[in-house]
Amino acid sequence: MPPVFAPPSDAALPLHVIDQDKCKDWLQQQPVFVADWAQANGFTGACGQALLIPGSDGKPDMALAGYGTPSQRARRRFVLAGAAEKLPKGVYAITSGLDQQALETECLGWLLSSYRFGRYHSQGDMAAALMAPEGVDSAAIESLAAAECLTRDLINTPSSDMGPDELQAAAESLAKQFGASISVTQDADLLEQNLPMIHAVGRASDRRPRLIDMTWGETGPKLTLVGKGVCFDTGGLNLKPGASMGLMKKDMGGSAAVLGLARMIMTAGLPLQLRVLIPAVENSVSCNAFRPGDVLTSRKGLTVEINNTDAEGRLVLADALALADEGKPDLLISMATLTGAARVAVGPDLAPFYTDNEEDAAALTSVANAQADPVWRMPFHTPYEPKIEPGIADLDNAPAGGFAGSITAALFLRRFAGESRYMHFDIYGWNPTAAPARPKGGAGQGARALFAALPKMLNL
Structure with missing residues (x-):
């Protein structure tokens, strides 16, 4: 089945895409618990990092995805996909961190990450699904x-x-x-x-x-x-x-x-x-x-x-x-x-x-x-x-x-x-x-x- 976006859902987990050069400043603007949790788990915004932040009830409250530095991104394609493949099962909604062009490219990369060639052997589905962000042409990306x-x-x-x-x-x-x-x-x-x-x-x-x-x-x-x-x-x-x-x-x-x-x-x-x-x-x-x-x-x-x-x-x-x-x-x-x-x-x-x-x-x-x-x-x-x-x-x-x-x-x-x-x-x-x-x-x-x-x- 061709990859598609997840249906809109109020239960989608907010996902913040964090530039490594801006990670420290971003964390300083968050509640102390968020910054402490990120530091305790070694989250720096490096390419491919993924981290769930729990809420007061212990359930996931948000997710962070490392986006690396501009020079690191120049050496890669579909940077966000590296983090998406590590996220646990669930539906995610990109909330911050990407401009319009990057948003469209990274959404395509996320969908392409779900590709599996399973004709001869089951490969298992990708755990993390993405809800189409506002402002992107979801049908065109699909x-x-x-x-x-x-x-x-x-x-x-x-x-x-x-x-x-x-x-x-x-x-x-x-x-x-x-x-x-x-x-x-x-x-x-x-x-x-x-x-x-x-x-x-x-x-x-x-x-x-x-x-x-x-x-x-x-x-x-x-x-x-x-x-x-x-x-x-x-x-x-x-x-x-x-x-x-x-x-x-x-x-x-x-x-x-x-x-x-x-x-x-x-x-x-x-x-x-x-x-x-x-x-x-x-x-x-x-x-x-x-x-x-x-x-x-x-x-x-x-x-x-x-x-x-x-x-x-x-x-x-x-x-x-x-x-x-x-x-x-x-x-x-x-x-x-x-x-x-x-x-x-x-x-x-x-x-x-x-x-x-x-x-x-x-x-x-x-x-x-x-x-x-x-x-x-x-x-x-x-x-x-x-x-x-x-x-x-x-x-x-x-x-x-x-x-x-x-x-x-x-x-x-x-x-x-x-x-x-x-x-x-x-x-x-x-x-x-x-x-x-x-x-x-x-x-x-x-x-x-x-x-x-x-x-x-x-x-x-």
Whole structure:
């Protein structure tokens, strides 16, 4: 069940969020018993501290949550969630300590802390529930949390239960919920509909390749989202070593991210025409797997020399992007767990993005931090174009040399986006270590920032 705020209640326990630098002054303004109790329990306002203050009858009278110092908060996201996870069972109402922007962010973090991936093993519910504070758009925050939980669930589900069929089912469920239309092109129909590279990548698996095409909205600017849906990536004939294959259930993280973003858009009823394209495949090893040295012809007509079958994500995205471009969208965005080079460049927390549009880049970066969804712009460095031109074909799917791997992958995709106003995200889609409101496992990246930026990007 998506996380929600607790119903309004007069019995909710007041919760004061205490800045560590202001803790001493705040306690001096309280009754002596409160200050003494806090001191006896070592409460200083440090990040993650939580403390109940009893009343004269011995029952809890209020709760305190440590908020740390500004410099400490700059090193974290969702600071309040660290304390919320330690509070005992009950309903809490934030009474003081947060300005409006921080209040909205920390409320989202609280809801996200209640996420549990319990498909295979009960994880237990979060003890502390939060009542929506006055002045926040509780429905909007719940929508953001629900979208993130959808993305996490899809990524966390192992490939045995999240193949192309199941990814299609997830998209169909979302479409049904919001009255969207959906169509699927599969198997030999991919060839008939001129989507040859999606077919080539997925043909070796008995879990059949397909293109999922969802549309919603009839008026307004056209927004097309393309998400990489490689449900498992063995590396193909360029087989990955075991250590590199361990997290490949998350190689459909781009599709999970665009479905989460689509959910936000449809819940909010943004006045636009949305299209979501997901090439859903499994990159497997078989006698009919595509091979190193093959030359594939794409939907766009460009030929691609295969120098590494493990660089398959850009191939399926290429056909989907070419199809998307033919629809003449006002904005085309792709999201993919595409390259390890992006992780080397910016680590797992930042969502690298590419665009040639300065206004779009500014709109996105101006809102990302406020959404606790940090992004980092990477360059479409045109002088690197020769690196993706092998000579035997128009393009090389895996340039030799090892330099600028995320950039060359983005340049490869840009060739297929045509004349569209285009933005590409090379996300990780995974939290390698647990943090408040961000458990280890699948993670949405870039989607909240994009959702916040879309009104400006599309003049909504």
